[in-house]
Amino acid sequence: xxxxxxxxxxxxxxxxxxxxxxxxxxxxxxxxxxxxxxxxxxxxxxxxxxxxxxxxxxxxxxxxxx
Numbered sequence: 001x002x003x004x005x006x007x008x009x010x011x012x013x014x015x016x017x018x019x020x021x022x023x024x025x026x027x028x029x030x031x032x033x034x035x036x037x038x039x040x041x042x043x044x045x046x047x048x049x050x051x052x053x054x055x056x057x058x059x060x061x062x063x064x065x066x
Contacts, residue, residue: 019025022041023033031037 017024019028022038022045026033026037026041
C-alpha cells in the first residue's frame, strides 16, 4: 500500500487517547464500568504486579548466586 498503513498507524496512535483508568480500560473492552468490574480489574492488575515482583526477586537471587 505504499506505506499508507504506517502513516495511518502513526496518525491513529496520535489521535486515540490512552486508556489510563480502569473504567477506560473496561469501556475499551465493551464492558460496563461497574464497581464489581473495576474491583476485578484492580485485583487482576495487583496480582500481575505481584507476579512481576516475584520474577524480579528470583532474577536478583539468581544473579547473586552466579
